[in-house]
Amino acid sequence: MSVTSEDISRVLKAVPTELLIGGTWVAGEDTLDVEDPSTGEVLTAVADASPEQGITALDAAVAASDSWKQTDPRERGEILRRAFTLITERAEDIALLMTLEMGKPLSESRAEVTYGAEFFRWFSEEAVRIAGRYAVAPSGGTRLLTMKQPVGPVYAITPWNFPLAMGTRKLGPALAAGCTVVIKPAAQTPLTTLALAGILIEAGLPDGVLNVLTTSSSGDVSSPIIADPRLRKLTFTGSTEVGRRLIEQSAQQVLKTSMELGGNAPFLVFADADLDKAVDGAMLAKMRNIGEACTAANRFLVHDSVADEFASRLAERMGAMTIGRGVEDGVQVGPLIDTAAVDKVTELVTDAVDAGAEVLTGGSAIDGAGYFYRPTVLGGVHPSARVNSEEIFGPVAPIISFSNDEEGIALANDTEFGLVAYAFTESLTRALTVAERLETGMVGINQGIVSNPAAPFGGVKASGLGREGGPEGIEEYLETKYVGIRL
Numbered sequence: 001m002s003v004t005s006e007d008i009s010r011v012l013k014a015v016p017t018e019l020l021i022g023g024t025w026v027a028g029e030d031t032l033d034v035e036d037p038s039t040g041e042v043l044t045a046v047a048d049a050s051p052e053q054g055i056t057a058l059d060a061a062v063a064a065s066d067s068w069k070q071t072d073p074r075e076r077g078e079i080l081r082r083a084f085t086l087i088t089e090r091a092e093d094i095a096l097l098m099t100l101e102m103g104k105p106l107s108e109s110r111a112e113v114t115y116g117a118e119f120f121r122w123f124s125e126e127a128v129r130i131a132g133r134y135a136v137a138p139s140g141g142t143r144l145l146t147m148k149q150p151v152g153p154v155y156a157i158t159p160w161n162f163p164l165a166m167g168t169r170k171l172g173p174a175l176a177a178g179c180t181v182v183i184k185p186a187a188q189t190p191l192t193t194l195a196l197a198g199i200l201i202e203a204g205l206p207d208g209v210l211n212v213l214t215t216s217s218s219g220d221v222s223s224p225i226i227a228d229p230r231l232r233k234l235t236f237t238g239s240t241e242v243g244r245r246l247i248e249q250s251a252q253q254v255l256k257t258s259m260e261l262g263g264n265a266p267f268l269v270f271a272d273a274d275l276d277k278a279v280d281g282a283m284l285a286k287m288r289n290i291g292e293a294c295t296a297a298n299r300f301l302v303h304d305s306v307a308d309e310f311a312s313r314l315a316e317r318m319g320a321m322t323i324g325r326g327v328e329d330g331v332q333v334g335p336l337i338d339t340a341a342v343d344k345v346t347e348l349v350t351d352a353v354d355a356g357a358e359v360l361t362g363g364s365a366i367d368g369a370g371y372f373y374r375p376t377v378l379g380g381v382h383p384s385a386r387v388n389s390e391e392i393f394g395p396v397a398p399i400i401s402f403s404n405d406e407e408g409i410a411l412a413n414d415t416e417f418g419l420v421a422y423a424f425t426e427s428l429t430r431a432l433t434v435a436e437r438l439e440t441g442m443v444g445i446n447q448g449i450v451s452n453p454a455a456p457f458g459g460v461k462a463s464g465l466g467r468e469g470g471p472e473g474i475e476e477y478l479e480t481k482y483v484g485i486r487l
């Protein structure tokens with residue numbers, strides 16, 4: 001069913017646009033415009049918080065902390081579970097909101113609603129499984145009791161590329177563990193987080209347990225919060241560059257941090273790969289979210305013997321994709337987030353072509369309203385090209401060939417990043433050997449998507465610290481206390 005302008009007005013009108021502080025919606029010092037990247041037009045305006053309002057939000061999270069941590073785990077779980085149900089019931093409206101502010105096609109926003117909501121269901125179940133242990137000391141006598149306790153007030157900073165899931169992936173475990181939160185979404189996509197906060201209130205979340213700051217001055221608002229000794233945890237998803245800065249700032253108060261940072265995922269296709277599976281996987285790994293995903297395949301490393309065939313099949317599929325406004329029926333590729341993103345992709349493609357790459361499809365931005373770039377496949381990319389070392393964050397697939405497993409693995413690991421890698425092979429031995437040797441936090445074997453709320457998501461090296469999702473996810477919001485007991 002097509003989206004009408006009435007649908008758009010209704011969905012925009014329903015979203016709160018103020019700051020949520022201590023259970024009350026309050027105006028900002030100013031307002032901040034939210035743009036539709038597919039048209040460049042302003043959708044609406046939200047509150048623009050000042051640094052003082054940031055501290056007021058932290059005050060509220062601190063004030064609510066004691067009672068929230070003492071709430072029965074079952075009650076915390078039930079609130080998350082009710083929020084899961086509400087998100088699911090309102091999936092269409094939330095998907096439309098996300099498409100409007102971020103640009104991705106509606107089908108992808110719907111998939112994100114399913115994925116994002118699932119973190120609330122998963123952590124509603126984890127809330128009641130927080131346990132310690134009891135042991136006899138090896139020398140006898142003393143008993144060793146460990147207990148898990150919420151770490152304390154959390155500051156969560158999220159990016160624009162997955163406006164719902166990046167929020168629920170942090171809020172689910174934090175709230176389940178008994179932590180109160182101040183969350184700051186990216187200025188470009190604040191609406192989904194505001195809608196999510198409204199849903200959590202409706203689900204029964206007590207005042208002050210969740211506070212939302214939208215702001216055009218992320219650094220100025222965040223620094224005093226991070227420097228405040230009452231804050232106990234910083235959880236960040238975004239670029240490695242900003243993550244590094246936040247780790248430095250966190251050192252002052254020795255904050256517990258979770259850092260979900262940038263990626264440069266290799267996508268390895270071995271000589272024995274099933275090419276149908278590999279091309280299907282490549283389409284997902286590259287084109288999900290218009291290539292604007294930390295898990296997006298950034299470098300296609302393909303064995304010499306199949307490189308030409310893989311490249312031409314991928315170029316055919318990518319070249320046939322329908323580009324347009326995400327709200328329109330049948331659109332598969334939406335706009336990039338802004339002009340800077342289009343400029344960066346243009347620069348990287350030009351650099352690769354200058355170094356000898358061949359454009360097999362695409363290769364240019366689309367003139368006119370919105371920030372569109374054509375799905376692009378580059379063949380014969382030289383290893384020195386910038387696309388090999390930098391995160392593309394757009395719909396560009398550079399193909400580099402290798403001649404043996406050792407070379408393929410060495411190329412895959414030749415990056416400062418280590419979030420995810422994909423490998424396509426029909427050999428179980430090769431799959432496991434390669435999975436063991438890849439320097440990444442996650443590996444997809446014969447599949448182009450690894451994200452799953454029941455699995456630990458996260459990277460190594462410059463891709464970050466900590467894990468989100470799975471049984472590991474809640475640990476990030478818990479401290480272990482040991483009690484020694486002499487009997």
Ligand code: NAP
Nearest residue numbers: 158159160185186187218219222238239242260261262294
């Ligand atoms: P970004 O520029 O690092 O921004 C991320 C968040 O940090 C936004 O909310 C941003 O707010 C805020 N921010 C920026 N400067 C800040 C500062 N000095 N102090 C406090 N907050 C600050 O990244 P992005 O462009 O939004 O997102 C893309 C990046 O995120 C990519 O590198 C991608 O790989 C990474 N990412 C990683 C994962 C993962 O799980 N590993 C998942 C998704 C995305 P404003 O935008 O309002 O300034």
